[in-house]
Amino acid sequence: GQQVMQIPQYQHVQEGEDFTTYCNSSTTLSNIQWYKQRPGGHPVFLIQLVKSGEVKKQKRLTFQFGEAKKNSSLHITATQTTDVGTYFCAEGNTGKLIFGQGTTLQVKP
Amino acid sequence: EAGVAQSPRYKIIEKRQSVAFWCNPISGHATLYWYQQILGQGPKLLIQFQNNGVVDDSQLPKDRFSAERLKGVDSTLKIQPAKLEDSAVYLCASSLGQGRETQYFGPGTRLLVL
Numbered sequence: 001g002q003q004v005m006q007i008p009q010y011q012h013v014q015e016g017e018d019f020t021t022y023c024n025s026s027t028t029l030s031n032i033q034w035y036k037q038r039p040g041g042h043p044v045f046l047i048q049l050v051k052s053g054e055v056k057k058q059k060r061l062t063f064q065f066g067e068a069k070k071n072s073s074l075h076i077t078a079t080q081t082t083d084v085g086t087y088f089c090a091e092g093n094t095g096k097l098i099f100g101q102g103t104t105l106q107v108k109p
Numbered sequence: 110e111a112g113v114a115q116s117p118r119y120k121i122i123e124k125r126q127s128v129a130f131w132c133n134p135i136s137g138h139a140t141l142y143w144y145q146q147i148l149g150q151g152p153k154l155l156i157q158f159q160n161n162g163v164v165d166d167s168q169l170p171k172d173r174f175s176a177e178r179l180k181g182v183d184s185t186l187k188i189q190p191a192k193l194e195d196s197a198v199y200l201c202a203s204s205l206g207q208g209r210e211t212q213y214f215g216p217g218t219r220l221l222v223l
Contacts, residue, residue, distance in 0.1 A: 043152065088151050097212060
């Protein structure tokens, strides 16, 4: 079945450093959604990418969808302690979301 | 607007016991989902309802898990009997419709099976 692989599994950065997580699939993705889950919390929707090569920005967060629609990335510029959490990509087509394993971000103040 | 409500928030049971979780989706959301999230993993869909009909339950272990959404609003997920490997967070989510709709997650129920 459809699988999305996410790397890295963990990332520790110093506050102010940049952070990137990558999501890859062996098959073409219809769309990619990104979620953030704070420690002890629930997934919160960040954004959805649908078009090949699409780039969207939310303040310090930049989301990209690959030209072949087989990969996606989330880049955070100048991390802050509030960015701590696990970031998931998920492929969704008919509503069924298939989540990656997530990348857990720790930010040292 | 109220979010997705779930109860209980925490539950500890012994293996072979039964447990039930309740979910109240966002008002007007036709689609309701139950996910299982094991520690260190992403959520895995167990079952998806569209109104009171099941759309996808392919990953629901039907020998022990059951779910219903009789009136197309609230939903319950039951495990009977529970196994140690059922220890996880059970997340309920809802969306306006199917397809690429944004899913809104509830706070989850943390289940520990001893």
